[in-house]
Amino acid sequence: MTKTTDTPKPGLRAWLGLAVILGPVLLVAMDGSVLFLAMPKVTEALSPSADQALWTLDIYGFVVGSLLIAFGNIGDRYGRLRLLMIGVTLFGLASLGAAFASSPEMLITFRALMGLAGATLLPSALAVLSELFVDPQKRAQAIGIFAAAFAAGFAIGPAVGGQLLSHFWWGSVFLVNLPILVLFLALAPVLLREVKATRTGSVNVLSVVQSVIGLLLTIYSVKHMAAEGFSTITLLLGLVGLAILAWFIRRQLTLDEPLIDLSLFRDRVFTIAIVTGLLPLAAWSATAYLSGVYLQSVLGISVLRAALFSVPGALLLTVTCIVTPMLVARIGKRSALITCHLFIATGLLLLLPIASSGGVGWYVASTVLAGVGYGISFSLVAETAVAAVPSERAGSAAAIAETSNEIGNALGIALLGSLSVLIFRLQGPDLAGTFGETIDLPGLAPAVIGQAKDAFVTGLQIVAVAASLLHLVLAILTLRWVPKVLDDEKDADPSGDGPRQAATEAEASDSNEGAGIR
Incomplete structure (x- = not known):
């Protein structure tokens, strides 16, 4: 085999195909966070209970995360482009239904349908992308752009929601999906090829x-x-x-x-990377949602200003995701993983000085510093998923990586959000179960409102400390479990292709002792 034959350079069609794929990817990620600043408006319009409000936020992530692996397998067997087309159509119809939902139950149902459609898109999109770019270096570059779009979607979701809500009603955060989805349906059959793996059996x-x-x-x-x-x-x-x-x-x-190939987790580098996909998203989603409530309901900042305060962190997160491959080439994957967790842990601790009377500067500083770590994590997880498996398993392996992101996003709101609710219930004025329900009660004395705000801020700070400690633990585990040879690969081969793969195989072999997966 020769390089000219086996690794042709991608042409204009490949890059246009990448641009078309990025639209749905951006939307799927963005819809995981677009309601963070919109929930006060949704609550005002639909009056959901505390449970319904939480399910509105996290049912989307749970459904996406739960079904990603299944749809990765389905795409491998029955056609990735076909699944993309079906998923985009369903995503558009569900977005339309969510925009005009007239009750909390309807909104939750349509959010679940959006999650079902989103689960069809991510693994197939990454697999189709891998087929567009055969050359390893260009494929790595394309995957970095893919990861950046995914990260940008999560990061800009609150800002986009805030901007829309400053001009339109709350349903506009879902209608914004439709033009991009229609454009994809028009261009995808022209620019993308159907891809199937030669696999038998059923899901x-x-x-x-x-x-x-x-x-x-x-x-x-x-x-x-x-x-x-x-x-x-x-x-x-x-x-x-x-x-x-x-x-x-x-x-x-x-x-x-x-459904999930647990043998992939024999490789400790892969395992650390997948956990790195889950934990940062859990920390980010929880603190982003709680910070949105803090800015609007505690400090009384308008939704537009709150959205603008989230922009610096979102921009730095996106840029970091793009430059991470260059960072890895310079300092190595092991050092990049450790750097990721240290930046996030430190950034989260910057939320400790905030108070019910102020703290916007600390919030912005926290999102900027933690954003560097989040950007590194998003990029590394996507690269590891594709590099660790044969091409015919690309859909399934991509699904594991994206599952870690989506489940992390949902778990952050569910578990860390529940920790915040518990702290409020223990320290608040004990008039209602949540902060939002409490401050909506009529005739509250200023002292009671102040107690409620202080209790909410305490819950946010405890969530930040808990997430920070988890990241410090993961940094230590990375230092102990990930072999230093991954840092040395930059000296052996700046492109990161051959020696990285050899190091991965050597580490996998070393970690196989007593691993009887099958």
């Missing part, structure tokens, strides 16, 4: 059901107990959810065609 439906039900029951239990207190029924539901998740994992170890 295991029981595994999909196990993962979805187990996850939703577990999270429901945690959220309900944080907001309402302990109850036997809620605890039992949580235990049932955990048991179903354990059953799911056990089945994956014995299936010939598992």
Whole structure:
């Protein structure tokens, strides 16, 4: 084989195809965060309960994360472009329904349908992209752009929502999806090719059901107990959810065609990278949502100004995601992973000086510093997923990486958000379960409002400290578990192709002791 034959340079069609793919990718990521600043307006219009408000925020991420792996497998078997076209159509219809929802139940249902459609898009989009760019260096560059678009979607979601809400009603945050989706449906058949892997068999439906039900029951239990207190029924539901998740994992170890290929986790570098995809998104989503409430409801800042305050961190996050491949080439993957967690941990701690009387400067500084770490994490996870598997498993492996992002996004609001709710319930004026419900009560004395605001700020600070500590732990684990040879690969081969792969294989072999996955 020769380089000219096997690795042709991508032409204009490939780059135009990449541009077309990035539209839905940006939207899927953006819709995970676009409601962070919009929820006060949604609450005002639809009057959801505390539980309904949380489900409105995180049902999208749960459905996307739960089904990504299944749709990665489906795309591998039945055609990635076909799945993209179906997913984009459903995403548009669900966005239209969400924009005109007249009740919390309708909005939650359409958000779930948007999540279902989003789960079809991400793994297939990355797999189609890999087929467009055969040359390894250009493929890495394209994946970096893909990761940057995904990161930008998460980052700019609150800013886009805030800008739209300053001019239009809350449903506009969903209608903005439609022009981009229509453009994709018009151009994709012309610029993109159908891609199938030569695989047989069918997706295991029981595994999909196990993962979805187990996850939703577990999270429901945690959220309900944080907001309402302990109850036997809620605890039992949580235990049932955990048991179903354990059953799911056990089945994956014995299936010939598992929904999630756990053998990939034999490689400790891959494992650290996937956790790096989950934890930063959990920290970011929780603090972004809680900070949006802090800026608007505690400090009384307008939604437009709150959106503008989020822009510096979003811009730095996006730029960092683009330049991360150059950073990795200079300092190595191991050092980049450690740097990622240290930046996030430090940035989160900058939320400690905020108070109910002020702290916007600390908030902006926190988003800027943590944004560097978030950008590194998004880029590294995408690169690791594609590099670790054969091309025919690209859809499934991409799904694992994107699942870690989406589940992290949902878990951040569900678990860390529930921690904030618990702190408020323990330290607040004990008039209602959440901060929003409390300050909406009529006739509150200024002292009671002040107590509620202080309790909410304390909850936000505790969430920031907890997430920061988790990132410090992950930085230490990266230092201990990821071999230093990954830092030396920049000296052996600046392009990062051959020695990186050799190092990955050597580390995987070293980590295989006692790993009997199958």
